[in-house]
Amino acid sequence: MRGAVLTGAHFMNGDIAAAEGAIAAGCRFFAGYPITPATEVTERMAERLPEVNGRYIQMEDEIGSMAAILGASAAGMKSMTSTSGPGFSLMMENIGLGAMMEIPCVVLDVQRGGPSTGLPTLVAQQDMMQARWGSHGDYALVAYCPNSPQEMFNLAIQAFNTAEKYRIPALIMADESIGHMTEKVVIPEQGAIHLVGRKKPTVPPEQYVPFRPDEDLIPPMALAGEGYFVRMTGLTHDEYGRPAINLDAQTKLIPRLTEKIHKHASDIIEYEEMQMEDADVVVVAYGITSRCVRRSVELARKDGVRAGLFRLITAWPFPEKKVKELASRVKAFVVPEINLGQMVLEVERAVAGRVPVRSVTYHGGGLPSPELTYKTIIEVAK
C-alpha cells in the first residue's frame, strides 16, 4: 500500500498529478462522474483513496457529484470533484450552493472544446468566464490555471489551502493539453508540504453563531457532528444560518461573500513574469497557451521587439491592480487564449483604454500556433 505523499520524482500526466496533489493536501473524499479529458483524475482517485483510508464514489451525474462533496466537506472531509465542459455546466447550481453555504471544496475542470459535447478529446479554454459567473447570483471564487503537470500537483494543494482558508469552492481551470501531457513531477517530503485547515470555532457550542464573520470576513466553521448546532441553507440567511428572506439579510450576507475574496485579493493572486523588465508589448496568457506563446515572445525578441510574458496563475480574482500598473508603462497588450476572447475582457477593463489591447483567438481543437501570436506582437509594436 502506498502512502498519501508519494515523495520522489515521477513521470506522470497532469490529471494524475492533480489527483496526487489533492491527496497530499489531505483530500479524502472524491465524488465524480468520469468525463474525457478528466477521466484519469477519477481513475486515479478510485485507485488511490482506498489506500489512504479515503472514500471514492462514482455518482449518477455531475449534479450529484457536486452535492456529495459539499456534504462530505460540511462533515469535515477535504473533498473534491473533477470534470470537463458539460459536467462543469451541470455543477454550476451546486457550486453556487457551496459559495452560499461557504463550504470549502475543490473543483477541477479540465477544459475541452465546447459548447455542448463539443470536442471531448481536444483542448480549449472556453470555460474561463463560466468559472467566474457560471452560477446565478453574486459571489466570488478563486480559480487557478496550471500550465504543467508539476503545477497541477502544486496548485491542487494550493486550491485546497485557499478553499479551506476562505470557505469557498476553489476552482482549478486546467485544459486538455495540460491534463494529458506527461512530464516530470517532483513530489516533496510530507513535512515540506504547507497545509491550511479551515478556521474552527473557539467558543463553546452555546455561544457559536455559525455565519458571524470575524474581522477577516470569514466565519469560523463548526463541523456537523462536533456538538455545535450547524444550520445551512441555500436561502439568504442571517448569522445563525436561519432563512431570512429580506433586504437586511441580503445586504449583510451577499456583499460579504464577494468582499471576503476581494479584501484578500493580494494574498490570493499569483502570476509569473518573464522578460517583463523592459517589455513594451506584454503577452497575457494562461494554461497551455502560456507555454506555446513563450516561443512567440522569443521570436519577437529576435526581431528586436521588446516583448514579455505575463502569465496568470490565478485567473480569478484577476490581477487588476498589476495590469493597471503595467498599462502605465508598456505600449500594448496581446492576449492569446483558446476561446473567442474571454480573459481579454478583464485585461481591457483594467487597461481602460490607456494602451491598445489585442485579442488573439484560437478556436480550440489544437494547440495555439506561436506564429499567430508572434505576428500580432509585431503588428502592435509598429
Next chain:
Amino acid sequence: MRKEIRFTGFGGQGIILSGFIYGKAAAIFGGKNATMTQSYGPEARGGACSSDVVIEDGPVSFPEVTAPEIMVVMSRDAYNTHKKLIRKGVRVFYDQDLVQVEEGLGAEFIPIPSLKIAEGLGKKIVANIVMLGALAAGSDMVPKDAVKQAILSTVPPATKELNEKAFEAGYAQAKQVLEKIKA
C-alpha cells in the same frame, strides 16, 4: 537544444508506452526536461496512433512534435499518416516486416525486425521494447542506461528479464545495421 521524436503504429502495439518510457528515460534518468503527449480520439482506438516526446535542456514550451529528428514507424497506416514529416535529416526506425518505405524521401531508414525478434524471444508484445533498444543504439538523445532504467522501472516485475532481453536484442540489431550503413 530541442529534440523531437515521434512514435507511431497502431493501437495495441505499445506505442504510447514507448513514448512514456522514452520520455521518462530523458526526464527521470537522463537529466533533461521531457514532455510526452499522445494522440487521443477515435483514431487512437485500434487505428493509427502516435506519441510524441520533446526533450529540452531548458523548459519545454511547445509540447508537440512539429519537425522530428527521429521517428519510429510500426505500421503501414502510421507510415502513411505521418509520412509528411519524413524528410532529409530524419532518422526513421521501422519494422520492415510491417512497413514498406519509399526511398527518395531523403530520410535515413533503419530497418529493425522488431516483431520477428520479439517472437524469437517468445512474446510478440515486447516488439516496442526491441524498438526502444534500437533507438538507444541509434540516438544520443538519451543514454542507453537511462532508457534501460526507465523500462525496468515501468514494466511489471515478472517481465523485467524478458523486457531487458528485448531491449538488448534491439540495441545489438541497430548497432549492426548502423555499422553496415557506415561501411
